[in-house]
Amino acid sequence: xxxxxxxxxxxxxxxxxxxxxxxxxxxxxxxxxxxxxxxxxxxxxxxxxxxxxxxxxxxxxxxxxxxxxxxxxxxxxxxxxxxxxxxxxxxxxxxxxxxxxxxxxxxxxxxxxxxxxxxx
Amino acid sequence: xxxxxxxxxxxxxxxxxxxxxxxxxxxxxxxxxxxxxxxxxxxxxxxxxxxxxxxxxxxxxxxxxxxxxxxxxxxxxxxxxxxxxxxxxxxxxxxxxxxxxxxxxxxxxxxx
Numbered sequence: 399x400x401x402x403x404x405x406x407x408x409x410x411x412x413x414x415x416x417x418x419x420x421x422x423x424x425x426x427x428x429x430x431x432x433x434x435x436x437x438x439x440x441x442x443x444x445x446x447x448x449x450x451x452x453x454x455x456x457x458x459x460x461x462x463x464x465x466x467x468x469x470x471x472x473x474x475x476x477x478x479x480x481x482x483x484x485x486x487x488x489x490x491x492x493x494x495x496x497x498x499x500x501x502x503x504x505x506x507x508x509x510x511x512x513x514x515x516x517x518x
Numbered sequence: 519x520x521x522x523x524x525x526x527x528x529x530x531x532x533x534x535x536x537x538x539x540x541x542x543x544x545x546x547x548x549x550x551x552x553x554x555x556x557x558x559x560x561x562x563x564x565x566x567x568x569x570x571x572x573x574x575x576x577x578x579x580x581x582x583x584x585x586x587x588x589x590x591x592x593x594x595x596x597x598x599x600x601x602x603x604x605x606x607x608x609x610x611x612x613x614x615x616x617x618x619x620x621x622x623x624x625x626x627x628x629x630x
Contacts, residue, residue, distance in 0.1 A: 404560075433618055441606060441624045441626075442624070443608060443621035445618040445619070448618055491561075504612070505563065505566065505574075506551065506610075507563070508553075508560040509560055510559060511559070
């Protein structure tokens with residue numbers, strides 16, 4: 399079963415406008431973390447923002463904010479005032495923590511990604 | 519500067535040969551991960567390790583092997599048993615807990 403779903407293969411936005419990238423997740427664990435990463439054409443993975451399952455407030459980092467709706471299991475990324483340099487692939491990821499043999503393990507699962515293109 | 523180093527950036531091999539991808543980190547992170555990315559696709563977990571001398575299979579471990587003899591190093595061997603090895607391979611590390619993964623710049627492997 400797909401644990402992280404990004405339903406938008408591609409999105410377009412005009413420079414200086416805001417854009418929302420969708421992400422839904424599936425987990426039965428009460429403790430988990432949600433991440434967004436940006437991957438430019440160079441291939442590097444850039445961490446953008448993090449939301450913990452117990453966090454009461456939506457996370458924000460500069461122009462990035464995470465619209466966390468726990469009951470709906472969604473963690474959408476909002477980019478405000480888009481810039482040309484925001485054009486890239488964006489990945490949503492979920493980290494689940496489990497214990498085995500006295501060791502705590504964390505496993506990060508990624509969605510399929512959304513390609514964002516910012517037009518001048 | 520602390521970071522994760524993957525080498526080489528590009529790697530070419532003939533079919534049937536094993537190849538080892540290097541991943542070194544000086545961030546003092548406990549956990550290390552290997553992901554595979556195919557064109558236009560997301561990242562799929564191959565192997566991960568939380569502590570030295572221990573590692574776990576990810577979602578697509580078949581045809582791959584790893585070792586974790588030192589905290590700083592987590593090499594990935596792509597064996598001849600891997601049917602479609604051509605891909606972009608990313609190594610990552612993190613502290614335990616809800617910390618973001620730090621990624622290396624990746625190795626692009628081409629097998630012909």
